[in-house]
Amino acid sequence: MSETSDTTITDPAELRNLLGEVGHRATLKERTALHAHDRAWIAASPYIVLATSAADGTCDASPKGDPPGFVRVLDDSTIVIPERPGNRRGDGYRNILTNPHVGVLFLVPTRNETLRVNGRARLVRDAPYFDDLIVKGNRPILACEVAIEEVFFHCGKSALRSGLWHPGDWPEVTLPTHARISKDVAPTLPESLPELEEYYSVTNYTRGLY
Secondary structure (H helix, E strand, O other): OOOOOOOOOOOHHHHHHHHOOOOHHHHHOOEOOOOHHHHHHHHHOOEEEEEEEOOOOOEEEEEEEOOOOOOEEEEOOEEEEEOOOOOOOOHHHHHHHHOOEEEEEEEOOOOOOEEEEEEEEEEEOOOHHHHHHOEOOEOOOOEEEEEEEEEEEEOOHHHHHHOOOOHHHOOOOOOOOHHHHHHHHOOOOOOOHHHHHHHOOHHHHHHOOO
């Protein structure tokens, strides 16, 4: 794209003019503590995205998943996210060490809305409530405890536009396997393609979930 074909937005007033004024429902929905409906939504959610940013602005958005209700509510202003075995990069957690501000998005299958929790996080290696976070006999590696500063529901328009929960609207998946993608984007990987196919197989992943 040429430099003359786009116009960058740099002014908050210009942005507001393009977006329009915030509706009263969107303005009034923010809360600083969990409502009973928020607790129920968290209890029904098996999948979240944890967004973080380091002090230098480096960002990360990490998916987390477990049986519904895996995020524990300690009280109306505190939630706990358990960590399970993964790739061990810890990008988001390293961000938290320099900047505790986080955003958490809770998804519930078939529901178009999502719940957002913003707050300040700290990493905990053990606590009495870890016993409540055990899944299939496994305690979490660590936990991300979030002190809530803001909570609200997002409307469902983005899910409706995407057809997220409607299989009939899903496009035919023609993407290569994750093993093929990994080999192509990191050609120096020592494993062969068949070895990567085995490593990334659902059977192998299932053995290492906890």
